[in-house]
Amino acid sequence: MHGRPRYPRPNTSDPQKAQAAEQRVQLYSRLTTTVLKRLQAGQYDKEILELAARLLEQNPERALEKHPKSYATWHHRRWLVSRHVTSLQQEVDLVNRLLEADERNFHGWASKIDRNFSNYSAWHLKTRLLKKVHQQSPTVTLDELLKQSPAAQQRQMPLWALREEFGLVKQAFYTDPGDQSPWLYHRWLLGCLLAHVKAGSDTKAVAEILEQEMQMCKDILELEYTAGPEAELSSSIKWPTLTLAQLKDLLLTISQPGDSPDIAHTSALYQRLQDIDPLRTGFYQDASQGSAKILVQSAG
Amino acid sequence: MAVPKDLGLRAELLTAKHAAFIKNFAESTSNFEYFATEHFRMSGVYWGLTAMCLVGHLEDMDEDEIVSWVLQSQHENGGFGGSPRHDSHLLYTLSALQILALYEKLHLIDTEKVISYVAGLQQPDGSFSGDEWGEIDTRFTYCALLCCALLQRQEAVDSVQAARYIASCRNFDGGFGARPGMESHSGQVFTCVGALALADSLHLLDRDLLCWWLCERQTETGGLNGRPEKREDVCYSWWCLSALSILGRLHWISQDALTRYILFCQDEEEGGISDHPEDMADVFHTFFGIAGLSLMGYPGLERIDPTFALPVRVVRKLRPAKSAPIST
Numbered sequence: 001m002h003g004r005p006r007y008p009r010p011n012t013s014d015p016q017k018a019q020a021a022e023q024r025v026q027l028y029s030r031l032t033t034t035v036l037k038r039l040q041a042g043q044y045d046k047e048i049l050e051l052a053a054r055l056l057e058q059n060p061e062r063a064l065e066k067h068p069k070s071y072a073t074w075h076h077r078r079w080l081v082s083r084h085v086t087s088l089q090q091e092v093d094l095v096n097r098l099l100e101a102d103e104r105n106f107h108g109w110a111s112k113i114d115r116n117f118s119n120y121s122a123w124h125l126k127t128r129l130l131k132k133v134h135q136q137s138p139t140v141t142l143d144e145l146l147k148q149s150p151a152a153q154q155r156q157m158p159l160w161a162l163r164e165e166f167g168l169v170k171q172a173f174y175t176d177p178g179d180q181s182p183w184l185y186h187r188w189l190l191g192c193l194l195a196h197v198k199a200g201s202d203t204k205a206v207a208e209i210l211e212q213e214m215q216m217c218k219d220i221l222e223l224e225y226t227a228g229p230e231a232e233l234s235s236s237i238k239w240p241t242l243t244l245a246q247l248k249d250l251l252l253t254i255s256q257p258g259d260s261p262d263i264a265h266t267s268a269l270y271q272r273l274q275d276i277d278p279l280r281t282g283f284y285q286d287a288s289q290g291s292a293k294i295l296v297q298s299a300g
Numbered sequence: 301m302a303v304p305k306d307l308g309l310r311a312e313l314l315t316a317k318h319a320a321f322i323k324n325f326a327e328s329t330s331n332f333e334y335f336a337t338e339h340f341r342m343s344g345v346y347w348g349l350t351a352m353c354l355v356g357h358l359e360d361m362d363e364d365e366i367v368s369w370v371l372q373s374q375h376e377n378g379g380f381g382g383s384p385r386h387d388s389h390l391l392y393t394l395s396a397l398q399i400l401a402l403y404e405k406l407h408l409i410d411t412e413k414v415i416s417y418v419a420g421l422q423q424p425d426g427s428f429s430g431d432e433w434g435e436i437d438t439r440f441t442y443c444a445l446l447c448c449a450l451l452q453r454q455e456a457v458d459s460v461q462a463a464r465y466i467a468s469c470r471n472f473d474g475g476f477g478a479r480p481g482m483e484s485h486s487g488q489v490f491t492c493v494g495a496l497a498l499a500d501s502l503h504l505l506d507r508d509l510l511c512w513w514l515c516e517r518q519t520e521t522g523g524l525n526g527r528p529e530k531r532e533d534v535c536y537s538w539w540c541l542s543a544l545s546i547l548g549r550l551h552w553i554s555q556d557a558l559t560r561y562i563l564f565c566q567d568e569e570e571g572g573i574s575d576h577p578e579d580m581a582d583v584f585h586t587f588f589g590i591a592g593l594s595l596m597g598y599p600g601l602e603r604i605d606p607t608f609a610l611p612v613r614v615v616r617k618l619r620p621a622k623s624a625p626i627s628t
Contacts, residue, residue, distance in 0.1 A: 004580040006567060025332045032335065036385050071478075075435035104530065120528045124483045127472035180516070180528050188472040279518045282551035283511075292552075293508045294474075 031055050069105060120181040127188055134161055156195045159205055165189050166209065170216060177220050178236035183243060186213075187294065190250060195297040197254050210251050217244040238277045245269040245287070246295050301577050303521055303560050309568040313593060315600065318586055319357035321571030322348045325583050326361065340382040342373060342392040346399050347587035353402055353611050354590050354602045367405050370396050374409065378417030379431070389431045390421060394443040397450045401614055406451065415456045418447045425468075426461030427479075437478045438469050442491035445498040446608065450618060454498075463501035466492045474509030475527075486517060486526040490539040497546050497607045511549035514540045522557030523565075533575045534565050534585045537592025542606035545595050555596045562589045 011017065035055055038048045081091050098105060104121055134157045157165075166189060172182035190213075196206055217240040224236050248266045270288035274281045286292040326348060328334060337344060345366060352358045372384040373396060379388025380396035393414065400406045421428045421444065428440040441462050448454045468480045469492065475484025476492035489510065496502050517524040517540050523532030524540045537558060544550045565573050565585070572581025573589035594604040603612045 001580045001582040001585075002575055006574065006578055006580050009570075021332060025330065025335060028332065028335050032338070032385075071435065071437065075433070079433065104527075121483050124471060124473075128481050184473055184513075184528065191472075279520075279522075279554040279557055280515050280552060282549075282553070283515050286552070292512065294512045296506050296509055
């Protein structure tokens with residue numbers, strides 16, 4: 001049970017505690033019975049609201065502060081806002097306070113628009129916002145997207161925007177290469193780049209970006225390896241290594257006969273990954289055989 | 301907390317202890333927790349009973365009393381509440397049907413009434429609200445589609461639109477959130493994958509990408525987390541594993557490491573399994589830990605179906621012989 005320690009075991013023999021527990025049960029049981037009976041009888045008066053509030057531990061705001069991840073409570077708040085029982089400004093203030101307490105509360109993010117991008121929730125929000133900003137065909141339907149119709153193909157992020165995003169995420173890598181969130185975001189950017197390849201865009205420009213990203217991964221790896229033997233098995237090695245393998249796979253996809261891109265040793269990279277990250281050996285084995293296609297233009 | 305090499309008394313699944321834990325929980329009807337959990341007791345009963353079934357102790361429970369209580373929880377509108385005093389909701393309607401399926405008592409209910417309740421909650425965009433108060437969540441799509449599958453009335457809802465709505469909740473990482481735009485979460489991933497499987501629409505997701513995101517939920521403890529940078533928790537042994545199982549990529553995690561994590565979360569004295577090794581056990585995590593072990597083929601457990609979240613034996617009895625199996 002979340003937040004309830006196993007040890008020390010609860011003391012069930014203390015008579016005072018037992019009595020207090022019994023009284024709490026009686027009170028809760030009486031309150032519940034009263035409230036539910038009145039609801040069933042259709043008695044919606046001030047008194048029942050007060051009783052229900054006691055049941056909810058005083059007021060809805062307190063309820064959220066005690067249980068910030070309750071789906072039902074969040075839904076109830078949205079209902080209150082829609083009926084102007086509480087103001088939108090009050091709502092925004094509450095959400096800000098809750099997000100300060102827990103940045104990863106996706107209920108809060110769903111309620112909020114913000115610019116503090118420092119974690120996975122924020123990178124996720126970025127992918128939604130970027131799509132909206134760069135959508136060239138706002139009238140593309142879900143049907144068209146699912147069928148990969150020509151209309152849907154227009155929904156690509158322009159190369160200049162992608163370059164900006166690669167620049168931003170590089171800063172995150174150099175701050176902490178072991179932080180997985182920006183690497184997952186980076187995979188999405190590569191998927192967006194793939195869309196340009198499929199659309200027959202400037203292959204040379206795409207290849208240039210890929211070479212640049214490969215160099216970045218190699219630079220990061222060099223830095224990390226010089227940090228010492230402990231680094232060998234850490235996530236700060238894993239992510240640039242996996243990304244390097246993905247980049248090589250992608251370069252292979254766009255290479256022309258006569259090109260000699262540095263695409264050798266992908267299988268060696270996946271073997272290395274099995275050593276660094278043995279939990280995911282099954283995935284890396286499939287990936288090295290080409291049966292784990294994660295470089296896709298994810299239809300998110 | 302790292303899992304020690306020597307698990308001692310926890311090295312094996314303590315099925316007798318867990319069965320006793322669940323039975324004791326079911327019979328503790330005068331403590332505060334009993335009252336405080338009344339509004340979702342139907343789900344608690346489903347978790348407990350299915351766990352008992354997987355470990356071969358279903359007959360320890362009082363079938364007649366439970367079935368009678370479940371039937372008393374159905375309301376005028378056809379839906380079931382968390383208990384007889386609580387309002388209908390899709391979550392508890394599903395749990396009720398799952399309990400009745402375990403006991404092969406689905407024939408006792410008025411199928412049309414339940415189906416009409418479920419179908420009535422579908423919105424024009426294909427989504428489902430949980431009840432008349434309008435909360436929308438992809439979990440409810442799974443509940444609705446599974447209710448229909450259990451009663452073999454799949455045509456009663458628009459599963460094409462339902463699948464489209466699920467697809468609109470896909471994110472950049474291949475995962476799914478509660479509503480369009482919401483962050484991927486393993487629980488939502490399970491319900492969305494389950495819903496797409498039921499709607500015969502698994503082609504609407506990026507299989508490899510999603511399964512990679514799922515296998516990245518495994519932390520160095522061997523346990524699985526719900527989303528990046530969060531702590532592992534035994535319940536994700538179900539949410540992630542069932543999705544991986546449906547999509548045929550169970551081998552992308554270390555089953556050995558996960559098994560050891562689940563076993564380490566057992567309470568060898570009081571019985572039950574907890575979310576983390578240092579926490580108190582509860583029925584919810586006991587069920588999901590056992591269910592995860594079952595999916596991985598742990599010896600001595602009945603096999604659980606990853607889409608229906610019921611024993612395979614029970615699911616086989618539901619479907620007419622001519623229909624194809626849903627889960628791989």
